[in-house]
Amino acid sequence: xxxxxxxxxxxxxxxxxxxxxxxxxxxxxxxxxxxxxxxxxxxxxxxxxxxxxxxxxxxxxxxxxxxxxxxxxxxxxxxxxxxxxxxxxxxxxxxxxxxxxxxxxxxxxxxxxxxxxxxxxxxxxxxxxxxxxxxxxxxxxxxxxxxxxxxxxxxxxxxxxxxxxxxxxxxxxxxxx
Amino acid sequence: xxxxxxxxxxxxxxxxxxxxxxxxxxxxxxxxxxxxxxxxxxxxxxxxxxxxxxxxxxxxxxxxxxxxxxxxxxxxxxxxxxxxxxxxxxxxxxxxxxxxxxxxxxxxxxxxxxxxxxxxxxxxxxxxxxxxxxxxxxxxxxxxxxxxxxxxxxxxxxxxxxxxxxxxxxxxxxxxxxxxxxxxxxxxxxxxxxxxxxxxxxxxxxxxxxxxxxxxxxxxxxxxxxxxxxxxxxxxxxxxxxxxxxxxxxxxxxxxxxxxxxxxxxxxxxxxxxxxxxxxxxxxxxxxxxxxxxxxxxxxxxxxxxxxxxxxxxxxxxxxx
Numbered sequence: 001x002x003x004x005x006x007x008x009x010x011x012x013x014x015x016x017x018x019x020x021x022x023x024x025x026x027x028x029x030x031x032x033x034x035x036x037x038x039x040x041x042x043x044x045x046x047x048x049x050x051x052x053x054x055x056x057x058x059x060x061x062x063x064x065x066x067x068x069x070x071x072x073x074x075x076x077x078x079x080x081x082x083x084x085x086x087x088x089x090x091x092x093x094x095x096x097x098x099x100x101x102x103x104x105x106x107x108x109x110x111x112x113x114x115x116x117x118x119x120x121x122x123x124x125x126x127x128x129x130x131x132x133x134x135x136x137x138x139x140x141x142x143x144x145x146x147x148x149x150x151x152x153x154x155x156x157x158x159x160x161x162x163x164x165x166x167x168x169x170x171x172x173x174x175x176x177x
Numbered sequence: 178x179x180x181x182x183x184x185x186x187x188x189x190x191x192x193x194x195x196x197x198x199x200x201x202x203x204x205x206x207x208x209x210x211x212x213x214x215x216x217x218x219x220x221x222x223x224x225x226x227x228x229x230x231x232x233x234x235x236x237x238x239x240x241x242x243x244x245x246x247x248x249x250x251x252x253x254x255x256x257x258x259x260x261x262x263x264x265x266x267x268x269x270x271x272x273x274x275x276x277x278x279x280x281x282x283x284x285x286x287x288x289x290x291x292x293x294x295x296x297x298x299x300x301x302x303x304x305x306x307x308x309x310x311x312x313x314x315x316x317x318x319x320x321x322x323x324x325x326x327x328x329x330x331x332x333x334x335x336x337x338x339x340x341x342x343x344x345x346x347x348x349x350x351x352x353x354x355x356x357x358x359x360x361x362x363x364x365x366x367x368x369x370x371x372x373x374x375x376x377x378x379x380x381x382x383x384x385x386x387x388x389x390x391x392x393x394x395x396x397x398x399x400x401x402x403x404x405x406x407x408x409x410x411x412x413x414x415x416x417x418x419x420x421x422x423x424x425x426x427x428x429x430x431x432x433x434x435x436x437x438x439x440x441x442x443x444x445x446x447x448x449x450x451x452x453x454x455x456x457x458x459x460x461x462x463x464x465x466x467x468x469x470x471x472x473x474x475x476x477x478x479x480x481x482x483x484x485x486x487x488x489x490x491x492x493x494x495x496x497x498x
Contacts, residue, residue, distance in 0.1 A: 063362060086362040089407045089442045113444065116232050141330050148268045149232030151329045152363060159362070 024111045025121065028095065032072065032080055035097035035106040040075035052171045059134075060166035062159045071172065078105060079172060085160040087114045088152055094160070102168050103133045104161065117153035125154070129161055134169035138162050221440050223451025223486035224413050225368040225399030228324050228334035228357040231265030238262055239275075239490040245295065247482035249471035251285030255295040255481075261320075269324045277315035277342065284308050288468030288476070296479040299390075300346055302381055316344020328357045328366075338370075346379035348387060364403040366411075371396055375423055391429065392420040401438065409440040413451055419479065421464040428462035432475040434484065449488040455480065 026034070032041055048056070048067040056064050065086075072080040077100035084091040090113035097105040107126045112118045119125065128144055140146050144158050219237075221227060231237055241259035261275035279297045284307070287293025291305035303309045320340040328334030334357035342349045351374035358367045372395040377387045395418065401411035415434045421427035436453035457473030459480075469477040 065362070086364060086403075089444070091406070116235070146330065149265075151268075151327055155329045156362065 023113070023118075026095070026108050026110050028082055028110070031082075031095035031108040031110060034108060035095070036074050036076060036078065036080065038076070041072040041080060042075070044071040044073050045069065046071065046171070048167070048171055052167075055170045056163060056166045059170065060159075060162040062163040062166075064163065064167075069167065069171070079168070081164055082110070083160060083164060085156040087112075087156065088117065089114060092120075092153060092156065094157065096161070096164055098168060101133070102165070102173060103131050104129045104165070106130065107157075107161070114153070117147075117150035119147045119150045120153045120157055122147075132161065132165065134165040134173075136165070138165075219440070219442050219447035219490055219492075220449050220488055221366055221401040221409055221411070222368060222397075222399040222413055222438050223449055223488065224415055224453070225397040226322075226336075226338060226353065226355045226370050227366065227368045227399075228322075228326075228328060228336040228355050230268070230271040230322060230324055230336075231263055233265050233267045235265045235492065236263065237490055237492050239488055241486065241488050243484060243486040245481045245484050248286040249474065249476045250290050251283070251287075251292070253281075253283050253286035253295070253481060255279065255281040255283075255297075257297070257315075263320075271320075271322045273318075273320040275318050275320070277318060277344070278313065279315055280310075280312040282308075282310045286476075287478070288466060293478055295481075299478055300378065300380060300384075314344065316342045316347055318342040322355070328359045329363065333358050346384070346387070348377040349374055351393075361402075364409075366399075366401045366409075368399040368401075369397070389423065392423055394418040394420060394425070399438065401440065407442055409442070410438065412437050413453060415453060417480070419477070427464045429464040429466070430469065430475045430477050430480060431459060431462065432456075432480050433458045445492060447488075447490045449486075451484075451486045453484050455482050 032039070046069050048064065048069065053064045053067060070082040074080055079098045081096045081098070082093065083096065084093040092112060093110040095108045095110055099105045107129055109121045112121065125145065125147060129138070132138060138144050138158050138161055140155050140158050144154070146154050239261040241261065243257040245255040245257070246253060257277070257279045259275050259277050261273050263271060263273040265271050281295050281298055283292050283294055285292055292303050292307045292309050294301050294303065294309055294311065297315050298311050298313060301309070301311065318340055320338070322336050322338050324334070324336040326333065326335040336355040338353035338355055340351040342351065351372065353370050353372045356369040359365065372393065374393040376390045376393065378390040379385070379387055380390060396416045397413065399411060399413045401409045403409040413436060417432050417434070418428060419430040421429050433456040434453040435456055436451060438449065438451040440449045441447060455474045459470050459473055459475035461470055466477055469475055474482065
């Protein structure tokens with residue numbers, strides 16, 4: 001085909017699209033120091049059983065994608081957890097600090113690989129979660145404010161908090177005291 | 178219905194390819210030279226729209242390429258191109274402008290073996306044995322999508338779509354209802370569209386009249402699952418109907434297509450590719466053109482056995498926080 005339009009679509013693929021990259025905001029150690037200044041951290045990796053997964057999903061209403069928990073016991077009391085939630089294209093790794101009563105002490109976004117929705121790093125937005133405990137049903141647009149243009153990230157981080165608070169109640173609390 | 182003409186009419190020569198020639202290099206220059214490529218939303222499907230929109234203040238350039246080929250007989254090939262600029266006016270409203278420009282080749286492809294141009298070239302009436310080749314600027318379209326409900330915060334996402342296209346001898350106000358339902362952490366996406374689009378064309382023998390040529394009524398269904406980081410795959414099922422009236426009284430064609438779709442979404446760009454094949458489910462209706470249905474498939478001038486659509490998009494604009 002000698003049409004002058006024939007090759008136009010093909011030229012799309014030789015244009016630069018850019019290389020995907022992640023913006024790393026904090027390492028695990030930096031997030032630990034930020035949430036629990038001066039504390040020591042003892043790694044406490046554990047795996048959820050089938051029964052625990054079911055119980056967590058039932059309590060939180062959120063799917064449990066991974067059974068392996070990345071936990072650190074904090075010398076000054078509480079827990080430090082590293083986890084991730086689904087983003088638009090990639091996962092969003094974050095750190096969660098729980099005080100010794102299981103209430104949220106802090107959330108830090110460790111990496112953000114999406115171009116949109118990065119506003120979830122704003123302190124004002126993350127501050128909404130502080131003090132929440134297992135049993136507090138966190139819902140976007142109800143007790144958690146949405147950020148316009150970052151809805152998917154806000155929703156999934158909120159779901160992640162529900163899941164980890166339920167995980168604490170079901171799989172961490174008893175063994176941690 | 179865009180009638181298939183058996184008699185030749187060599188006077189019909191509306192070539193506007195020069196506009197397309199100017200458009201594309203300019204667009205390339207804009208894209209290549211744009212200083213701050215970023216990322217945005219993107220289509221998971223080739224044909225089915227979802228309610229995902231660009232965030233406020235974000236831009237996107239998309240290049241569509243749809244290849245339609247294979248009729249019941251003869252040779253047929255049609256390349257439909259679209260270059261589009263999208264803008265997120267606010268988080269519920271997205272506006273786009275695009276240019277459509279097509280090329281085709283046809284020979285002994287129509288009913289009873291007559292050379293029959295595809296629908297965008299239906300103003301042309303070649304003789305039955307012509308080797309027909311044309312390129313044409315089809316028209317400029319505006320597209321507005323308003324999202325009523327987001328699938329991330331409501332049970333079902335709902336959006337309304339309006340796309341008027343105006344070109345040489347052609348006007349089409351296309352309307353669409355878009356529904357989206359997400360499952361499994363929003364990795365499994367179901368999309369459904371209902372489209373109603375009357376087409377007005379200047380067609381022989383009375384080319385002074387911009388008359389109703391047909392009304393397209395489509396139902397599109399897509400399912401896509403993000404099976405790994407950045408990658409989604411699924412399928413699309415499309416029922417495309419053409420009516421000879423604004424209402425549903427005079428049906429001409431109804432064809433069903435099905436096929437796989439794969440999508441890659443990166444930080445700066447996306448690629449979506451769909452291949453659909455017509456299923457042998459077509460039947461004759463009140464206004465079906467004689468000879469258009471062959472082997473259970475509809476081969477009127479807007480139908481063929483196979484379609485491949487590739488979309489490529491770049492995201493840019495706005496500052497990230």
